[in-house]
Amino acid sequence: MAPRTRDRSPALTVDAVVFGLDDDDLKVLLIRRGAAPFRGRWALPGGFVALDEDLESAARRELAEETGVHDLYLEQLYTFGAVDRDPRGRIVSVAYYGLVDLHDHRLRAATDAADAAWFALDDLPRLAFDHDGILEAALERLRGKVRYRPIGFELLPAKFTLTQLQRVYERILERPLDKRNFRRKVLATGLLEELDEVETDVAHRAARLYRFDRRAYKRLERRGFHFEI
Amino acid sequence: MAPRTRDRSPALTVDAVVFGLDDDDLKVLLIRRGAAPFRGRWALPGGFVALDEDLESAARRELAEETGVHDLYLEQLYTFGAVDRDPRGRIVSVAYYGLVDLHDHRLRAATDAADAAWFALDDLPRLAFDHDGILEAALERLRGKVRYRPIGFELLPAKFTLTQLQRVYERILERPLDKRNFRRKVLATGLLEELDEVETDVAHRAARLYRFDRRAYKRLERRGFHFEI
């Protein structure tokens, strides 16, 4: 007994804006479209939502299919629904943004994607659809969120140095941070577990490694915790 | 040349969580459903998105149709897409939340709504669908956002006293605020225009009236401004 309206519902897609950190640059994961419209143009990975999968699952599935990237931090961003945003007709897209240690994933384009690659934010190609707007919104959200939620870690390997972490924040916030103040603040959260390990293969004094303590975070989160970098 | 997937897309609705302030209580606007499923049960106002309207327009239209409330502050909240959230089948809902001076609007139920009414948050009826989860998310967002974006005003008439504004914040944040500190802080933002008017019809010294200065806010917003109550 479906209402009449349903037969004339907009179609529904998901898109994912995935950020990674490559040495010194914040990068975003794009695919080259293998089909019309915008065939050959770079775009965000994404696609249609199946009837039997929820939205985040759809985003993860499309991402894995089109780029090979899987098991990442992913969060809903915003739903884009301008009437004319897709030349194929009325298509609403639920956008997600994600963070990943890009060295952890070998890219592998498939299905609708002719290619997949990381692009530095200041060297982007023209994008299909309204994807530049989606990317802009994701970046803004990332910049806001990173200041009060501990998500910077997601761009790093499981074990990392404080200097690496500081670089993450500096790249995202686009301003230099004071080393001593940064370390004091980030350690004061109690969310970093100091390991008995140090970097290897560096041509200078090896830095201590830390790990994000998800347990401790869960505990703090429960009590409406809120920090600030 | 629509892709096959589109014919099997989830249906799309919008729902609105509208808050108002009634003397001392934060209230939410609900409608009583006039049709199955959940006929007779209270629910958030909302409905299906037409092909030729964007999402926010759909939310505003449904809200106006079902409750008579229009011209309000409205912002996208989150998109809810669990596979089994609607017994009619696969229906994804883009939720909005809004703030309104509830004394400004006479409720008027129509179309799908058998009734419309304001409910205090601590005296809610059972809600249809997953609407209690949506309401919870809206409340959490409101509590977070009100601290760093000047949206508290939206619950008040255009001209208001500082004590009224303080009460708004106290109700939303659920904690008492210090009168002197509050006034200093809120005036320091430069977002309040002091009027040459005072309250009338009060049985005590009349308080000065203020107005939110949208111009000043626009200016500050441009430079990535950010305040904190």
Place this chain on the structure above:
DNA sequence: TCAAAAGTGTTAAAAATACACCCATGG
């Protein structure tokens, strides 16, 4: 022994908090 990054404390400035009384008005 040099180069390169790791690691570490203190001081000054700014922001947040706590706190209590007199004032104006209407009934």
Place this chain on the structure above:
DNA sequence: CCATGGGTGTATTTTTAACACTTTTGA
């Protein structure tokens, strides 16, 4: 003249920001 809320300033504490040198390691 009294009840009610309006309006105002200061001192203390906490938080943030600025700042430079010594240590460790590998090449």
